[in-house]
Amino acid sequence: MRTIQKDNQTESIVSDPKNDRPLPRLVWVLTDGKAGDEAQCVGVAEALGVPYSVRRIAPRAPFSWFLPHGPIDPKESERLPGSPIAPPFPDVAIASGRRAAAYLKRIKTASGGQTFTVFLKDPRIGQDAADVIWVPEHDQLRGANVLVSPTSPHRFSGEKLQDLRAGADPDIDALPCPRIAVLVGGNSRHHRFEKDDVAEFTRGLSEWNKDQSAGFMITASRRTPEGLKSALKSFAQECGAIFWDGTGGNPMERFLAKADAIVATADSTNMIGEAAATGKPIHVFRPSGGHAKIERFLANLEKKGVIHPFPGPFKTTTYEPIDATPWIAQDILRAFQDRT
Numbered sequence: 001m002r003t004i005q006k007d008n009q010t011e012s013i014v015s016d017p018k019n020d021r022p023l024p025r026l027v028w029v030l031t032d033g034k035a036g037d038e039a040q041c042v043g044v045a046e047a048l049g050v051p052y053s054v055r056r057i058a059p060r061a062p063f064s065w066f067l068p069h070g071p072i073d074p075k076e077s078e079r080l081p082g083s084p085i086a087p088p089f090p091d092v093a094i095a096s097g098r099r100a101a102a103y104l105k106r107i108k109t110a111s112g113g114q115t116f117t118v119f120l121k122d123p124r125i126g127q128d129a130a131d132v133i134w135v136p137e138h139d140q141l142r143g144a145n146v147l148v149s150p151t152s153p154h155r156f157s158g159e160k161l162q163d164l165r166a167g168a169d170p171d172i173d174a175l176p177c178p179r180i181a182v183l184v185g186g187n188s189r190h191h192r193f194e195k196d197d198v199a200e201f202t203r204g205l206s207e208w209n210k211d212q213s214a215g216f217m218i219t220a221s222r223r224t225p226e227g228l229k230s231a232l233k234s235f236a237q238e239c240g241a242i243f244w245d246g247t248g249g250n251p252m253e254r255f256l257a258k259a260d261a262i263v264a265t266a267d268s269t270n271m272i273g274e275a276a277a278t279g280k281p282i283h284v285f286r287p288s289g290g291h292a293k294i295e296r297f298l299a300n301l302e303k304k305g306v307i308h309p310f311p312g313p314f315k316t317t318t319y320e321p322i323d324a325t326p327w328i329a330q331d332i333l334r335a336f337q338d339r340t
Contacts, residue, residue, distance in 0.1 A: 021337040024091035024116070027052035030084070030100050030107075032059075035222075036270045037096035040120050043155040044094055044134075047329035055084040057103050068101035068125050076103070078110045089115045092336060096120040101129050116336045120153065132335050134328050136269065138296035147331055149324035150300055151273030156253055158323060161278060164257035171242060172258045175215025178316075180208070181259035182216055183252065183271050184232065186223025190291040191267035193228050197287045202231045204285070204311030205263070209239045212314055216241035217255040223267075256280075263310050266290070269297050276306055279321035283310035 027048060029041040033056045045052035059073035078085045085103055089111040095104040101123040108117050108130075116131050123129035127143035134147040142148070172179065182205065187193060193201075208214060218241055220229050236243035244251050252274075256262070262275045266286040275282045284298060284307045301307045306322065308315045 023333070024048065024050050024336060026050070026090040026092075028090040028093040028107075029054045030057065030093055030095040030103060031097045032057050032099045034097055036268075037100075037120070039155055040153045040270070041094045041096050043153045043157075043325050044118070044120070044329050044332065046155060047153075047157070047325050048092070048333060053090075057084050057100060059099055064099060067099045068123060068129070070102065072102050072106050078106065085110070087111070092116045092118065092332070094118040094120065094332075095130070098124055101125055104130055116339060118332055131339070132332055136273075136297060137300055138269075138293050145335075147328055149328065150304070151276050151322050151324055152270050153325040153328050154270065154274045154277065154323075156256060156274050156277050156323075157325065158277065158321060160253065161257045164254050169254055169258060172215075172217060172254060175217070175240075175242070176213055177215065178212060178260035178314075179215045179217060179258055180212075181252075181255040181262045181275070182218040182232075183255075183262065183264040183268075183275060184218065184220045184224050184228065185265045185267040185271060186221055186228070187225055188223060188267045190294065191265075191287045191289040193225050193287045195227065198225075198228045198231050200311065201228070201265075201285050201287075202235055205235055207311065208314055209235075217251070217259065218242065219244040219250065219252050219255060220246065221268075222246070261314065261316065266294060266298060269294060272298075272301070272307070273322075276301065276322040279318050281315040281317055281319075282307045283312065283315065284308070285310045 027045045027050055029045050029052055031037040031041060057076060063073040076083050078087060085107050089107060093104060093107050093115050104117050104119060107115050118132045119130035120134050122135055122139050122141045127133055127145055132145050135141050136152055137148055137150050218232055218236055233243055256275060256278050259280055262280055262282045264272050264275050264282055264284055266284050272282060305319050
């Protein structure tokens with residue numbers, strides 16, 4: 001097991017020009033299209049600094065029922081034209097999501113072992129699922145080929161956030177300070193936003209608006225229930241906040257870059273991990289429900305002084321940004337080069 005200790009660095013991986021060890025020529029990102037899984041894989045692929053392509057699998061029932069243990073869908077066999085895993089095979093394949101684990105192993109076999117395989121999160125079939133596996137600290141999988149970090153990989157590199165922070169954005173720059181990014185998830189397998197949760201969440205925002213005269217930048221997700229989305233729209237209209245309604249490009253990266261503080265909902269560890277790359281205080285709202293694994297993740301960040309309860313006092317304390325993405329990429333590259 002390798003634990004990534006340097007979790008306070010934000011620079012992207014760049015190849016040492018003095019290092020003549022081989023770099024991957026082509027990387028595949030392989031998922032079933034789930035946004036969170038794909039974003040993590042793309043973030044690592046971008047940090048590697050080499051060309052990559054996104055491949056999406058869509059196994060039919062009953063084959064999907066037995067994944068990751070069962071065989072892949074025969075209609076997506078690498079032998080068939082149009083298959084998402086048809087050759088020529090890449091030097092590195094990065095996958096995430098339960099269904100993709102079996103496909104990653106198929107790529108390894110079909111390429112004659114030449115493709116170096118990476119899986120993000122627990123593949124549920126053991127550490128032999130890939131050459132390198134990454135898991136967050138709150139997951140329990142460990143092994144000699146397992147990378148571990150406090151937060152998840154993502155696409156919001158330190159350089160990107162710095163450039164956006166320095167650049168002009170008329171809508172955001174017109175907001176009063178402090179500027180608060182409000183990142184709202186929604187109902188999930190472990191959390192639900194009941195009526196009382198919606199009322200408590202919007203009450204907390206309203207109190208901050210009265211106390212801080214802040215500028216709010218609010219983004220919801222596809223999982224946000226209509227009752228919460230409607231309440232957020234009303235709040236935004238009342239206080240002149242920016243509210244992203246889901247049309248056009250997602251402004252979350254710009255919101256994070258320009259924020260002085262962040263509010264995020266506990267249903268998404270990915271979202272909180274992305275926010276931690278800013279070094280700005282994160283105030284976490286816990287909707288109904290929960291899960292022990294998520295609580296371990298939150299407890300770890302609370303110990304580091306990264307997160308604070310919401311509703312609660314407005315915090316301005318900062319910390320060293322936590323971005324594991326470049327270190328995950330660096331370790332993948334090192335393992336790839338050691339093999340070759």
